[in-house]
């Protein structure tokens with residue numbers, strides 16, 4: 224057996240079998256998949272060895288290895304779901320005995336998370352796949368009763384995974400107990416053939432994520448042992464007794480894990496886009512500022528700084544908030560382990576709005592980085608198009624953005640009602656009580672003043688939502704109808720809440736650690752945090768004018784300070800993206816390479832196009848020439 228010493232980035236990236244002779248964009252759909260399985264299998268082998276060598280908790284790919292695979296795959300790793308959802312679902316939702324049983328083959332199995340169906344992705348209570356207990360055989364019988372009940376989208380499901388965790392409606396003695404999770408083998412380990420009673424395949428080409436092997440799966444009287452229901456939170460006993468969970472939403476726990484993780488993931492996606500576009504903007508000379516001087520680096524245009532520096536700041540904001548949210552997640556999981564569910568609604572609300580804002584912001588900011596690179600940003604070799612299509616998928620997967628924001632809005636409205644009844648609120652929403660009791664300050668043009676102002680916007684919009692719902696109810700609508708009628712404002716409340724959270728956590732976490740940093744580092748980090756907060760104060764000036772005591776003069780001063788911050792950050796801009804420390808083999812960009820040899824790399828990459836293997840393509844003689852000669856005058 225090949226034995227890898229503990230890999231370092233250098234070692235992994237030096238493995239020849241992980242290099243591409245032909246850029247991925249020139250491969251067919253099928254070749255792309257086969258190529259990524261080739262590379263993914265080498266990495267999977269390394270992770271397996273690593274987990275043995277390093278006593279890693281079984282099956283958890285070390286995050287740095289996950290980052291390395293980002294560079295090697297360039298596109299998405301079809302084994303991603305194994306680490307991101309399949310294993311976490313088992314460790315989060317199965318009993319210890321089941322975990323030992325289901326994961327006894329270690330890296331010998333490859334899993335995915337099969338929840339979404341052709342007909343349902345958001346509304347989980349509407350999922351149609353059924354798991355019906357057969358008391359006589361002590362088994363569950365899985366079925367896909369309709370075409371719309373086919374599992375559709377799970378990553379790796381088409382041709383990669385041989386196991387999956389399936390979400391299905393649990394039926395016991397004719398009664399439906401709602402969605403539950405089941406451990407299911409779907410392919411033979413040796414032959415990889417689909418097991419009898421299953422229909423498996425991939426769902427076809429997508430806007431991006433084309434190596435994720437998203438697949439479909441249909442069940443026809445497919446039997447699994449009763450013990451294959453993940454039974455940590457709820458159980459089905461041998462006699463058919465159903466023991467319900469302390470909180471039925473614990474079944475949704477695996478999604479919370481990924482939503483929390485995505486904040487950090489988006490920090491990394493943005494760091495890559497910022498590195499590419501800022502380095503390119505330092506190399507690219509175009510046009511003049513002073514007519515009698517040479518063409519300038521485009522990074523000297525203040526509007527270019529306005530386009531790009533927010534991405535540097537946002538990457539740090541997401542990184543810092545991602546750590547804060549991860550700590551919250553870990554604490555809540557610890558509480559749940561001790562039987563307390565008190566903070567689960569808060570964690571759900573935080574993860575919903577922060578996942579949504581981070582994925583949406585990563586999307587439009589990566590696009591802004593691409594556009595800031597002109598035509599060359601449109602080349603696949605810049606890697607900006609792939610970063611964009613990969614990042615924007617996250618706005619939809621793991622919970623569609625609108626739907627998750629409405630979940631946070633649900634929590635805000637409930638918290639507002641508790642504030643009105645004088646109840647104490649968790650720290651993350653206690654400002655609602657302050658607002659309700661009219662305890663808030665006049666506007667201050669400081670980072671703290673901006674954070675307080677953004678919180679006033681949240682409170683004001685939340686109050687407006689509550690009043691809107693009440694108005695519709697008083698006009699005869701049911702609560703749910705009134706909720707729907709108010710949903711435009713409810714989304715606004717959640718968006719404002721998420722922004723206020725990001726600004727608050729970013730500023731105060733940086734402020735908290737700044738005394739432990741070298742003066743220079745503290746100064747630069749605070750400049751980035753202040754730039755982020757000031758940027759969003761200016762973006763949300765309308766709301767601030769409505770809900771706070773900010774004046775036109777305050778806004779003018781904020782604009783001035785914002786432009787000062789751009790000038791202060793300019794000298795450090797390249798150093799700041801270099802400090803993301805993303806090596807060329809992982810950045811995969813002709814525009815963003817550390818040595819700045821942009822034009823040489825662009826030409827080297829262009830010559831790899833199969834079309835450049837010959838000076839005249841055969842289609843000239845086959846198709847063009849007859850037409851040209853026929854119409855030649």
Ligand SMILES: CCCCC/C=C\C/C=C\C/C=C\C=C\C(=O)SCCNC(=O)CCNC(=O)[C@H](O)C(C)(C)COP(=O)(O)OP(=O)(O)OC[C@H]1O[C@@H](n2cnc3c(N)ncnc32)[C@H](O)[C@@H]1OP(=O)(O)O
Nearest residue numbers: 306307338344345346347472475478484568571620621622
């Ligand atoms: C090595 C690590 C690598 C990490 C890799 C990083 C990135 C890549 C990873 C994966 C990407 C690729 C694959 C993607 C996978 C997927 O997309 S998996 C499928 C994702 N699908 C969803 O997210 C579905 C979204 N829908 C829902 O969650 C529910 O349907 C919804 C919450 C919208 C509604 O649920 P429902 O049962 O109808 O609840 P209600 O609206 O009636 O009631 C809401 C109450 O329930 C509480 N609640 C809801 N969800 C949760 C939860 N998850 N946890 C806790 N509590 C929850 C909510 O607080 C409400 O409570 P109250 O009644 O208000 O008290």
Ligand SMILES: Cc1cc2nc3c(=O)[nH]c(=O)nc-3n(C[C@H](O)[C@H](O)[C@H](O)COP(=O)(O)OP(=O)(O)OC[C@H]3O[C@@H](n4cnc5c(N)ncnc54)[C@H](O)[C@@H]3O)c2cc1C
Nearest residue numbers: 336337338339343344345376377378616620621622623625
């Ligand atoms: C790249 C990618 C990878 C994926 N990987 C997986 C995977 O590995 N495993 C898996 O199980 N799933 C996976 N998914 C599926 C993903 O989880 C779903 O697409 C997502 O949950 C959204 O559900 P949907 O597609 O049914 O959209 P829908 O829920 O049908 O949404 C369509 C529109 O309806 C709106 N809408 C829906 N409900 C409401 C509401 N209550 N109020 C207001 N508006 C509403 C939405 O806002 C949206 O605008 C993946 C998806 C993508 C794109």
